[in-house]
Structure formats: C-alpha cells, structure tokens
Amino acid sequence: MWRPASLLLLLLTALPAGAGQLYCCQDAHGHKVCGDTVPPLCQKRGYQELNPQGVVTRQVEGQLTPEQQARRAAELEKQKAQDQAAKEQKRKDQALLNMYASVQDIQEQQTRSQQDITLQQRQLQGRLNEALKRRTHLQNEAEFYRNKPMPPDLTKQVKDNGYDIRSLQDQLNQKRQELGAANARYEADRKRYQELISGHNGELHPALAPH
Numbered sequence: 001m002w003r004p005a006s007l008l009l010l011l012l013t014a015l016p017a018g019a020g021q022l023y024c025c026q027d028a029h030g031h032k033v034c035g036d037t038v039p040p041l042c043q044k045r046g047y048q049e050l051n052p053q054g055v056v057t058r059q060v061e062g063q064l065t066p067e068q069q070a071r072r073a074a075e076l077e078k079q080k081a082q083d084q085a086a087k088e089q090k091r092k093d094q095a096l097l098n099m100y101a102s103v104q105d106i107q108e109q110q111t112r113s114q115q116d117i118t119l120q121q122r123q124l125q126g127r128l129n130e131a132l133k134r135r136t137h138l139q140n141e142a143e144f145y146r147n148k149p150m151p152p153d154l155t156k157q158v159k160d161n162g163y164d165i166r167s168l169q170d171q172l173n174q175k176r177q178e179l180g181a182a183n184a185r186y187e188a189d190r191k192r193y194q195e196l197i198s199g200h201n202g203e204l205h206p207a208l209a210p211h
Helices: 005-014 066-099 103-145 152-198
Strands: 002-004 022-026 032-035 046-050 056-061
Touching: 066 152, 103 152
Parallel strands: none
Antiparallel strands: 002 032, 022 032, 022 046, 046 056
C-alpha cells in the first residue's frame, strides 16, 4: 500500500519496534510517495529504503532511458580510460624512479648520451666530407668524357658515390633528430622526477630509499 509523504512522519512514529522497511520515491510532480511495499510508480523511477527510524538504508536506481543508458555507458568508458591512464602513469613513474638514483644521475646519463651521439655525428660528417671530395674527383674525371660515353666503371663509381652521399646525409639528419629527441626525453624525465620527489615534501621517495 502506498501513501503520500505527508503521512511519512506519522507512519514512522506509529510503526512498532521491529516493523519493516518503508519505500519512498518522487512522483512526476516532485511529491514523495511512500509505502510498506514498493509503490508501482517507484519501480521505474527508483526509490529509497528507509528503516523504522527514517534512515535511508539503500538507494535503488530506476530504469534508465536509452539516452541515459548511452550516457552512463559513455561515463563508464571515460572513467575506465582515466583509470587505465592513471595506472599507466603510475607504472611509468615507478620505472622512472627505478631508472635513476638522483637528478644528478639524469644529468650524467644525458651528458653521456649527448657525447655518444655527437661522436657518431662527427664520424658521419668525416665520411661525408670524404664522399664529397670523391665526387669532385669523379666529376673532374668525367669532364674527359663530356662528348663521349663514360666507361662503365666510372659511371658506376659516380652512381655509387651519389648513393653514399645521400645515405650519409640522411644518417646525419637522423642523428640530429635523435639528439633532439634524447635531450627532450631527459628534460621530461628530470622534470617528472623532481615532481615525484617534491610530492613527498622534498624527502627521499620510498622507492629510492635504501633497502
């Protein structure tokens, strides 16, 4: 049996000790409807269960419309993505803390990386300079054959030299990009590492503490 909310207080005060639950919801006009069983209109709207003292013990959601279901699914998917992102960030943070012993350690590793890449650049540049000199020499030889076909061997040397020059130039460009990416990565690592430490009031992060 269902009753309007105006009778709720009387119902609660009149209920004997050990009486059962009350079930309440709002109708289309915003009026609260209650009963000792779930009122029919509450079954789709959702309702609250109240104990004899008037305390809500359970909140039951009503049936969702297709739009509400779609919105709920989108919210759940968004929350799932956020949880996954937080989990991945936590994994990366732990890996960062395990990789470096200090901010100074990051700087030292960055310096070594810069030195390694710079050395490779110098070596490639040296080979490119030699290839460019070789091209000048081959061009001078080819001048003798301006009005007649070049020997096959010279033609092959010119072709191979052109390939070598393009390859070395590409490798140098890759090394420049590699150096920029490495510097950006170490800068990001240093910034995040400092954030993780400062998040513990400047104290040593537990993951860095000696065991």
